[in-house]
Amino acid sequence: MPAAALDLICCALIKGRLAVLVSDSSPDGRSALPWTSLPTNPDLDAAAARLTRAVLGRASRWTSQVGAFADATKHPSGAALSIAYVAVVPANTTAPAGHGWVRTPATGLLGVRQRTALRTALTTLRDRMDLEPLVFHMLPAQFTLSELQTAYELLLGRRLHKASFRRALAGSELVEARDEWRLEGRGRPAQFYRYHPRRGRRGIRHLPVIKW
């Protein structure tokens, strides 16, 4: 019977980059994802939620299992089997004590198995953002359309066309304009929006702009 651990891949947009939360590196320069050992009769989702609370001090508003990982390499806990979960938190959340944000991909910083889990987790984010509002959970409750577009671009890993993005977004009825404007910064103030999907629509798509 393999001992099993649960790894948490906590993602956020930090300073305009996609970053993942890792524990402060040990003297050998290696870091690790936050993890916990699984009990004999685990409830995986609950264990992931508990770990998230323990690390961040609060729950994530979007979490998903990434998969199970096992290979010849070692998990920090020594467990033969790792179950990875991915969670997202709002942009520029401050890292809890003993942890830090690292830009993805965190090459060379993590062990082989956790690096694989991270890579898979980022793919999971890309794949899921279409049907689930996870992008919006990576932004504050109020955001500008430029911020939203940047979030999409960082998760998708490619640039989007501004006019097309806004046109399709308007048609999708995912967001609602607020009567407030962002005043900081150089140029013209940007209007704030909030996530407010039109009710009664089934299977809402969250990727209004796509090209292939």
Added chain:
Amino acid sequence: MPAAALDLICCALIKGRLAVLVSDSSPDGRSALPWTSLPTNPDLDAAAARLTRAVLGRASRWTSQVGAFADATKHPSGAALSIAYVAVVPANTTAPAGHGWVRTPATGLLGVRQRTALRTALTTLRDRMDLEPLVFHMLPAQFTLSELQTAYELLLGRRLHKASFRRALAGSELVEARDEWRLEGRGRPAQFYRYHPRRGRRGIRHLPVIKW
């Protein structure tokens, strides 16, 4: 340390329907997915491949992990943790001894946990068919465009437009026409095609037709 089992969700197109392989039902009317217990130091992909060979007598040409499942309900093996894998085999493959094909969703036939795994597996198939040639591994080496379209429709769970499907397929350079025709059946003979993606293209999309 939880005991872990590996479940196999083996899918095929059987008599024009999407079906999953289950063991023959016991006297109480319940069936189970093929499964195996995991050793202390498992290699998950290898274990899934071994189980596939043991059940089918041959390897699947496309396999993917679905995820880890654990809840209050019981796995047939008694394991607290299940890792599910999905595999596909060509259409109308005959079921091995002691097993049978069941149309999805196999409601009421499986236990709660395996039913959840099956549902997730079918979603995995839908999500992956875009970037991977898994549809083609569910067909014989030669197939007609009508068969291919039906395969897409069964996996996607919706009808596709014939003219659009063929137009987009031609543009995708995924298949190559053969100089052979299917002669059985009533109407005009259909030309055979084979999967032959144009080389040098990166990130080939396998869902040339889509609407949203």
Added chain:
DNA sequence: GAAATAGTGTCTCTTAGACACTATTTC
């Protein structure tokens, strides 16, 4: 000829992407 299945040509309407513009702020 009727029925069944395969396969195609054309039209329309939608829309992604390009381009070029206007709008409003700070410096």
Added chain:
DNA sequence: GAAATAGTGTCTAAGAGACACTATTTC
């Protein structure tokens, strides 16, 4: 006014979907 950022109007090319058709078989 220049620079920076936000936001929009219009054109075009591509393509999905509709429709109607042709093609080739069995009965």
